Amino acid sequence: MPEADGPKANQNPSKSITRRRFILGVIAGGAVVGAASYRILAPGRGRSFGGERLITLNVNGQPRRVEVMKQEMLAWTLRYKLGLTGTKLGCDRAECGACTVLIDDVPRYSCSVLTNTVRGRKVTTIEGLAADDGTLHPVQQAVVDAQGFQCAFCMSGFIMATVGFLKTHPVPTRTELAHGISGNLCRCQDYNKILDAMMLGAENMRNAVPAAEKARS
Amino acid sequence: MAVIRDVMPAFDLLQPNSAAEAQKLLQQNDDVWVMAGGLDSFDWLKDRIKKPKVLVDLSGVEELKGIRATSDGPRPSLEIGAMTTLTEIANHPAIQKDYGVLAQAVSLVASPQIRNQGTLGGNVSQDVRCWYYRGGWPCYRAGGNICYADTPVGRNREHAIFGANRCVAVHPSDSVPALIVLDAKFVVQTAKGEQVVDVEDYFVGPEADITRINMLRPGDLLTAIRIPATWGGAKFYFEKVRDRNVWDFPLMNVASAIKLNGNTVDQIRIAVNAASPRPMRLKAVEDAVRGKPANTETSEMAGKLAVEGAVPLQFNGYKIPLMRNLVKRAVVGVTQPPMNGAMAANAAAEEATCRS
Numbered sequence: 001m002p003e004a005d006g007p008k009a010n011q012n013p014s015k016s017i018t019r020r021r022f023i024l025g026v027i028a029g030g031a032v033v034g035a036a037s038y039r040i041l042a043p044g045r046g047r048s049f050g051g052e053r054l055i056t057l058n059v060n061g062q063p064r065r066v067e068v069m070k071q072e073m074l075a076w077t078l079r080y081k082l083g084l085t086g087t088k089l090g091c092d093r094a095e096c097g098a099c100t101v102l103i104d105d106v107p108r109y110s111c112s113v114l115t116n117t118v119r120g121r122k123v124t125t126i127e128g129l130a131a132d133d134g135t136l137h138p139v140q141q142a143v144v145d146a147q148g149f150q151c152a153f154c155m156s157g158f159i160m161a162t163v164g165f166l167k168t169h170p171v172p173t174r175t176e177l178a179h180g181i182s183g184n185l186c187r188c189q190d191y192n193k194i195l196d197a198m199m200l201g202a203e204n205m206r207n208a209v210p211a212a213e214k215a216r217s
Numbered sequence: 218m219a220v221i222r223d224v225m226p227a228f229d230l231l232q233p234n235s236a237a238e239a240q241k242l243l244q245q246n247d248d249v250w251v252m253a254g255g256l257d258s259f260d261w262l263k264d265r266i267k268k269p270k271v272l273v274d275l276s277g278v279e280e281l282k283g284i285r286a287t288s289d290g291p292r293p294s295l296e297i298g299a300m301t302t303l304t305e306i307a308n309h310p311a312i313q314k315d316y317g318v319l320a321q322a323v324s325l326v327a328s329p330q331i332r333n334q335g336t337l338g339g340n341v342s343q344d345v346r347c348w349y350y351r352g353g354w355p356c357y358r359a360g361g362n363i364c365y366a367d368t369p370v371g372r373n374r375e376h377a378i379f380g381a382n383r384c385v386a387v388h389p390s391d392s393v394p395a396l397i398v399l400d401a402k403f404v405v406q407t408a409k410g411e412q413v414v415d416v417e418d419y420f421v422g423p424e425a426d427i428t429r430i431n432m433l434r435p436g437d438l439l440t441a442i443r444i445p446a447t448w449g450g451a452k453f454y455f456e457k458v459r460d461r462n463v464w465d466f467p468l469m470n471v472a473s474a475i476k477l478n479g480n481t482v483d484q485i486r487i488a489v490n491a492a493s494p495r496p497m498r499l500k501a502v503e504d505a506v507r508g509k510p511a512n513t514e515t516s517e518m519a520g521k522l523a524v525e526g527a528v529p530l531q532f533n534g535y536k537i538p539l540m541r542n543l544v545k546r547a548v549v550g551v552t553q554p555p556m557n558g559a560m561a562a563n564a565a566a567e568e569a570t571c572r573s
Contacts (some may be wrong), residue, residue, distance in 0.1 A: 093260060094259070097330065112334070114274065180464045183463060
């Protein structure tokens with residue numbers, strides 16, 4: 001319909017729709033301004049309204065400044081932005097467990113976690129397990145001693161899942177441990193040796209605690 | 218279909234801190250996707266089957282998380298926030314003690330890592346798993362005019378034996394049958410205000426609206442699941458049958474809650490999922506079993522009655538004896554639970570969880 005300018009146009013329904021649209025536009029604009037001010041005034045939880053581009057991640061106890069896309073997954077950020085390639089990408093669909101990392105000490109598939117959702121949370125990868133002087137984590141040491149893996153592509157995922165499970169179940173039976181780390185697959189079908197190694201790891205962890213206490217006293 | 222290993226196409230990410238804010242964002246934006254745990258969402262987004270412009274991530278909304286007692290007494294009714302993880306529900310002492318069927322159901326979902334991230338709200342609201350639909354084929358549910366699964370050569374081993382209406386996909390949730398037998402209520406925030414609905418009424422069958430799986434309209438938000446004390450401490454049964462013991466969706470699952478009076482079934486609720494596009498409460502079975510002695514004869518009758526009217530497809534005829542047996546066990550198994558290897562392992566693991 002052609003644009004009408006005359007005084008009669010006030011009676012024209014198309015004109016009133018245009019005006020309504022205009023008013024709606026003003027309201028929407030206000031909402032944008034409102035959202036922008038919210039972004040600045042966001043309460044101190046370290047989260048703002050929308051996904052951010054430049055964020056700080058707490059990875060293995062260190063603050064890491066990194067530029068991310070809004071649709072970026074944690075596994076991608078860890079591997080390709082932070083160089084932590086110990087975390088493997090297997091299926092990229094939460095179906096294999098190779099990308100398992102700990103988020104606030106809980107095992108999660110990093111291929112299925114948006115990087116923007118872990119701002120302000122504690123991320124632990126396989127690189128963060130060993131002590132600063134290079135001493136391996138008791139579970140890592142057990143894997144070395146028991147030769148737990150064949151090709152070991154799935155190893156970092158298995159170790160992270162085990163370390164996470166042992167935090168809540170320090171004295172598991174073999175069946176319980178198998179159930180606890182059942183969210184990880186091994187294509188070499190090496191499960192028996194993996195479980196041997198992880199059971200040894202659990203034992204190492206229990207022994208490591210008194211040893212550390214002895215060293216301190 | 219080829220699996221694409223790359224960053225997803227771009228979308229705008231909004232991360233509200235409160236439920237009210239989240240709802241406002243859902244109503245303000247067109248083409249918006251609500252994400253809870255994300256396990257269902259990312260399949261769609263990574264495969265480029267769904268390409269929303271805006272993603273609203275609810276993981277920062279603390280008020281939607283947690284389990285609260287909403288009444289006093291030794292067996293309180295509970296309100297579970299929609300964003301509570303399945304692990305938290307499975308390990309919650311009050312749920313394990315009084316509403317064990319729910320703890321058992323959610324502990325059988327997918328894998329440990331998925332249960333650490335997946336939420337109850339997401340589990341009940343997830344979409345169907347039919348691979349034609351998931352693969353982006355233009356089927357009825359996707360807005361097209363054909364069903365690829367219901368043809369003489371369609372792969373329909375996992376599909377429906379009840380309630381098919383053009384679409385033959387089944388509802389895949391494990392938690393829903395448990396929630397049905399507990400008589401749970403869903404709290405939904407809509408543009409018109411808060412609505413509290415029965416579990417069965419939350420789901421929409423293909424005969425009513427083939428492109429929706431639940432009552433949520435754009436802008437609506439499921440905020441909580443309420444569990445009344447009605448069935449607390451009843452005798453429960455839950456069983457899930459699947460091809461492999463981790464990750465897999467159910468070929469079928471069954472849940473029941475029974476209150477016995479002596480050896481007579483006084484009250485009963487029984488539900489089955491993965492048998493039809495909508496989770497099924499077996500009201501006819503409940504009516505037939507009520508007042509009968511809890512014995513093998515009653516359970517045989519219940520099993521036969523449950524599968525009456527089932528219409529198998531080319532490759533899922535096995536689901537009829539499967540459902541008959543599951544219902545049979547759910548009625549009598551309350552007093553004599555059958556234990557297969559997987560269930561025994563699961564029971565052992567659960568025992569361990571209780572101990573720790």
